[in-house]
Amino acid sequence: MRLIHVLLITTLLFFSACRLETSINPEKQINTPVNTSVGFYTRYIAIGDSQTAGYANDGLYNWAIYNSFPNIFAGSLEGAGLKAFNQPLFSIAQMNGTGFMELKGTDANGQPLIVRDTLKTAIRESINISGSGTIQLLSKFSGDNDNFGVAGLKVADVTNTQAGNTNRYFERLLPLNAPANNTSYVDFVTSKPFGFFTLNLGINDVFGYAAGGGVNLNSLTDKTIFNAAYAALVNKLTGNGAKGVLTTIPDVSTLPFFTTNRLTDILNKAKLINPAFDKLYIEAKQSTDAGQDDHETRTATAADLLLLSLNVAQIGKPVQTQHGVQYYGLSLYAPIENKWVLDANEIAIIEDYTNAYNKYIKATALSKSMALFDAFTFFYNVKGGMVIQGIPVSSNYLTGGLFSLDGVHLSPRGNAVLANMYVAVTNAKYGTALKEAKLSDYSAN
Incomplete structure (x- = not known):
């Protein structure tokens, strides 16, 4: 679906990533949102997994990070008082991060010819972690950060003080080198004051089981453990009065990876x-x-x-x-x-766990009087196609405009759609007048 033109952003990477106006989609900036008197957007942080981080085309790299949905959503918050939204970009020399998929046409069988770009990557070293095997670490990020998306992160991981040693995306954000980290995700993301957050986390608690064809039952998070960890995270995020948006978990069977x-x-x-x-x-x-x-x-x-x-x-x-x-x-x-x-039987198991997780997420949003984005319903509805801002989108692989080449993570346009969903529920719950991103400003591949 995606032919990445990484050279288009080379000059943009010379600008500071600490200022909001340089971290919005480099193709075009969205319209300046209207002013609002609501004052809790002094600092916005994004909590979540790979989708929050901007992961796309089976990789984490600067172009994808620039086009993350939190970065687009932050543009809508600018007129509500947000002054900056910092993201953990890689250096210019290592701008391609983990490397990523590129579409190079079709092969002799008419199948998409997909290769992996391995130039300018940010691989630091490989180490062996007891119980986890060999982990290929990424170059450290040490600047100001507001996007705490961590690829592979589960709700079950958020209170684990060793997660920063076994997850290289989390390890990259921490000050110490693995295996010396002992800071939990929940403590790390709440270490500095903030007024607003989005929480998009939980799909990895079922995705590993689903993407592995249901082979590894241990990839599913026990429902009681999920509830306890989710409660600990939300309680910590809202402990000082911060507002935010919680997100339900999509039905994984609606993703192109499975369809x-x-x-x-x-x-x-x-x-x-x-x-x-x-x-x-x-x-x-x-x-x-x-x-x-x-x-x-x-x-x-x-x-x-x-x-x-x-x-x-x-x-x-x-x-x-x-x-x-x-x-x-x-x-x-x-x-x-x-x-x-x-x-079919494995799908039924996933549906059971997903429904249980989502029931708890919805109950938490209600009890905390927080905004809720129902991603489960949205991705179910968009699967067959819909028109948004006059643009047809669907979950079709390569042609639907929403998903990247890995069939799981969103394209820039998909992230803009997602950001607009957060705009809608934020306005409805908190009485703001945030403006949507313009989808035509964001590429579908």
């Missing part, structure tokens, strides 16, 4: 190999009991989701099995492995 590889498309290609190939075989969980781990081989149905990480070009290729040579995915004896499929 792009369609069963009907794959079977149509299989029939070109042999018209008799009319079934796709998968390994699937036998029960909706999360604690039960028995699997079976069966035919796939429309209720099962094939992950974007599945190499569909391998389907129909001859593979050696104990039953002789079979066609991969098209034979009962050579099914697509569970790790590449989110089957």
